[in-house]
Amino acid sequence: MSITLDQVTKRYQGVPVVNDVSIDIGDGEFFVLLGPSGSGKSTLLRAVAGLTGVDHGRISLHGRDVTHVPAQKRDVGLVFQNYALFRHMTIADNIEFALRVRRMRAAARRERRRELLRLVALEGMDERLPAQLSGGQQQRVAVARALAHKPEVLLLDEPFGALDAKIREELRRTIRQVQRELGITTVLVTHDQEEAFALADRIGVMNLGRLLEIGRPDELYTRPATRFVATFLGAANLLLARQTKSGVRFAASLTDGAAAEVAQGAREHEVVAVIRPEEIELAPQKSALASSYLAAGTVEEVAFTGALERLRIRLSNGATEAQLSRAPNSDGDALLEVTRSQYEQRAFGVTPGQAVAIGVRRIHVLPTPLSSFTAYAASLEQATALSLHPLLVELASRMRTRVSARITEEHGRITGAAVIAAGTDAMGKIEWLLQEGAEEVLVLPREAGPPQRVLIHWADDAARSTTLAVAASLLRHVAAEGVYIGILPTSTPDGQRPHSMRALLDARSEAQAVHGLEMRTELHFGDVAPELARRLAESPDQILILGISQITGLAARFNALLGSEARSPVLIVYHPQDARA
Amino acid sequence: MKPLRQPSVLPGFGLTFGFTTLFLSGIVLLPLAALVLMTASMPWSEFLRVITTPRAMGSYRLSFGASLLAASINLVFGFIIAWTLVRYEFPGRKIIDALIDMPFALPTAVSGIALTSVFAANGWIGRYLEPLGIHVAYTWIGVTVALTLIGMPFVVRSVQPALQEVQRDLEDAAETLGAGRFYVFRRIILPTVLPALLTGFTLAFARAVGEYGSVIFISGNIPMRTEITPLLIVIRLEEFDYRGAAALGFVMLVISFAMLLTINLLQAWGRRRLVATGH
Numbered sequence: 042m043s044i045t046l047d048q049v050t051k052r053y054q055g056v057p058v059v060n061d062v063s064i065d066i067g068d069g070e071f072f073v074l075l076g077p078s079g080s081g082k083s084t085l086l087r088a089v090a091g092l093t094g095v096d097h098g099r100i101s102l103h104g105r106d107v108t109h110v111p112a113q114k115r116d117v118g119l120v121f122q123n124y125a126l127f128r129h130m131t132i133a134d135n136i137e138f139a140l141r142v143r144r145m146r147a148a149a150r151r152e153r154r155r156e157l158l159r160l161v162a163l164e165g166m167d168e169r170l171p172a173q174l175s176g177g178q179q180q181r182v183a184v185a186r187a188l189a190h191k192p193e194v195l196l197l198d199e200p201f202g203a204l205d206a207k208i209r210e211e212l213r214r215t216i217r218q219v220q221r222e223l224g225i226t227t228v229l230v231t232h233d234q235e236e237a238f239a240l241a242d243r244i245g246v247m248n249l250g251r252l253l254e255i256g257r258p259d260e261l262y263t264r265p266a267t268r269f270v271a272t273f274l275g276a277a278n279l280l281l282a283r284q285t286k287s288g289v290r291f292a293a294s295l296t297d298g299a300a301a302e303v304a305q306g307a308r309e310h311e312v313v314a315v316i317r318p319e320e321i322e323l324a325p326q327k328s329a330l331a332s333s334y335l336a337a338g339t340v341e342e343v344a345f346t347g348a349l350e351r352l353r354i355r356l357s358n359g360a361t362e363a364q365l366s367r368a369p370n371s372d373g374d375a376l377l378e379v380t381r382s383q384y385e386q387r388a389f390g391v392t393p394g395q396a397v398a399i400g401v402r403r404i405h406v407l408p409t410p411l412s413s414f415t416a417y418a419a420s421l422e423q424a425t426a427l428s429l430h431p432l433l434v435e436l437a438s439r440m441r442t443r444v445s446a447r448i449t450e451e452h453g454r455i456t457g458a459a460v461i462a463a464g465t466d467a468m469g470k471i472e473w474l475l476q477e478g479a480e481e482v483l484v485l486p487r488e489a490g491p492p493q494r495v496l497i498h499w500a501d502d503a504a505r506s507t508t509l510a511v512a513a514s515l516l517r518h519v520a521a522e523g524v525y526i527g528i529l530p531t532s533t534p535d536g537q538r539p540h541s542m543r544a545l546l547d548a549r550s551e552a553q554a555v556h557g558l559e560m561r562t563e564l565h566f567g568d569v570a571p572e573l574a575r576r577l578a579e580s581p582d583q584i585l586i587l588g589i590s591q592i593t594g595l596a597a598r599f600n601a602l603l604g605s606e607a608r609s610p611v612l613i614v615y616h617p618q619d620a621r622a
Numbered sequence: 623m624k625p626l627r628q629p630s631v632l633p634g635f636g637l638t639f640g641f642t643t644l645f646l647s648g649i650v651l652l653p654l655a656a657l658v659l660m661t662a663s664m665p666w667s668e669f670l671r672v673i674t675t676p677r678a679m680g681s682y683r684l685s686f687g688a689s690l691l692a693a694s695i696n697l698v699f700g701f702i703i704a705w706t707l708v709r710y711e712f713p714g715r716k717i718i719d720a721l722i723d724m725p726f727a728l729p730t731a732v733s734g735i736a737l738t739s740v741f742a743a744n745g746w747i748g749r750y751l752e753p754l755g756i757h758v759a760y761t762w763i764g765v766t767v768a769l770t771l772i773g774m775p776f777v778v779r780s781v782q783p784a785l786q787e788v789q790r791d792l793e794d795a796a797e798t799l800g801a802g803r804f805y806v807f808r809r810i811i812l813p814t815v816l817p818a819l820l821t822g823f824t825l826a827f828a829r830a831v832g833e834y835g836s837v838i839f840i841s842g843n844i845p846m847r848t849e850i851t852p853l854l855i856v857i858r859l860e861e862f863d864y865r866g867a868a869a870l871g872f873v874m875l876v877i878s879f880a881m882l883l884t885i886n887l888l889q890a891w892g893r894r895r896l897v898a899t900g901h
Contacts, residue, residue, distance in 0.1 A: 087794075090794075091797075091798070092794050092798070111797075112794070112798050113797055113800050113801065113802060115798070118798065118799075119794070119795065119798040121791045121795060123791060125789065125792050125794070125795040127792060127795075127796075127809075128814075129813040129814065138796065138799050138801070138809075139799035139800050142799060142800040142801045142802075142805060183795075186795075186799070187798075189799070190799065190800060
């Protein structure tokens, strides 16, 4: 491996800006770190270059641990967004800078400079000053300068950011060509998904300091695992749906199993479905569709963009219920985004206001467990008030999902995660909800903000995998650290302890391997509930994810955490023991 | 040749150019012309005699020598002060930053008297220097100290904005290319702030040459040894020797102008190299 990052964490004033990131980048690979501004991608790149220290974790380059090696001795080449050329030096001096530092002989320097200028197609520019070159040329010089000392890895920090579209594309091609020619391991940071697709062998998507997913561009585009990656990599319609044995059911219709990949043996439950705009088919009526029927709709907007036509369609017959693409509190209804090729336009032209039948060719179901939230309380007013709890609103908007309000005693299918207020009657409500079929119950104290730390614990081992999946889903949406709390009863005989330690390590590797979740681990000794309560009391801004597989005796076991004296939010994850089918 | 009037977004070229000419003529050129005229009314031989008396020669040496030395001291320490203020966050930074301007605001006579009382043989610092054989007050050292004090803000204030503009990226780039701290300073930071540093030096030097108030208190004004040219001019005036005073003033004018012109040309040359096409 050329670059290995192991649980790299960097904090600014206590807030993690790079949060437990682990990546292995192979020899000669072109790796793109993609994320919005403030996602920590540039900080991570600077950490690899040695310009920023890390608080936790290790960085290795070609098997050499460089975590504490200064930038001068790391042997990397770094290219900046604003070129960072030395303006008082000629192009020749700029390129030879690293060679001069290394006291290379003048003749050898000249030879290497010629070679590099040829590589970036700037022969004969030696004696110019940077200010006499165009932006694209300056960035080429910066690339040549970064390669002069034959570094082991090339790092590019938004190298095209300051250039206009046409030059950007040209330079992109040059960089890809140079990278292939030299076979140098390269990491590029960008917020532009098009750029990432054009260049990357693999892409790592970052948000809120966390590395959400890694994969080949096509893999990430067609089979994202998270809402963020689905919507950040190209346009996507997110819809709530029910996954059943026979297929994916939307509020209005049932699409057959052919369109979506049905998870084997899954219980029927609410899921988030991703439909790419180009996977949608329009027809005059349902019978004319070649693909699975989704809903009927009305065309709201038609925009011609050259090769493609962009449409926005309002769903009718109740299917709007299912839509998530917009943040829940944004103005206006969510509209289905559709793109069609010239060929499709000719086959069936549409105008605004026209009624159409909508079909989908391909649906991708996200494996994310927290699909939506429903606030439960004794009256609808209380439930609505609870649904406006700041933490809940924050979570819902970050997860791009919806919060609805319902009355506790009302029977009916429970969808998504249930939310209740902490208090003396919380225990009763939790038991009722779990018996009704809820899989996750979030218990909120009156005041709670976005957490900085997510504590993870499962009281019953059967709930482990589900708990990890929920924890991974939550941690992708908040800038918090995940900490697994292992608790060993004080009465444990010494012979049992190695076994418990192994369980702890197993938990961490399962989290990493199956859910892509990086977390730290802590081992405590004592009784479960008091120990968790003590750990939660240590600091505010923590949330506990508690996995259980038995409802009976819940009150007796966890009253201290969920009763009226509760100070921290608790998310209960229920995985019934008999549900493994 | 550029056209005299260049199109500009701001109106009023005629008016502003008129003001510029008027102020330059009325406030700068006219008095200088009077000085030249007054000198010109002197016979050549007398002019030469007046300006080459041993006392005059001694005063030139002190005035220009101490000014150069003070400006050089300021070049080094002013840079360090500016660096500290720009690059580090520390409690009291704002206060120190405000203190820099104090020598501008203080009446120069006050700083002169204050310095004298501190550096006199029985002053706070002077009493410890005296046993070591270092006499500050009433020697050329005292003159240099006074000129350093009043010139310091010029260097700090010129260098500060230039240092703020040195992009951290440049230093980061140099570091990843393998350059050590000192190499980065010498090859990257220094060349970038050099024009500003030179400006500060020029201003500090010019101010020191013309300084009068603070020096006369600490120098003791011993002819040939601690007498600066501006003081000698005042002495000539008090003797009603207007032409002698004018001759000395003229010499100062010529030397100052020559030195400032040289520094400015040097600077312009450096700037042309740095920003060839105005980036």
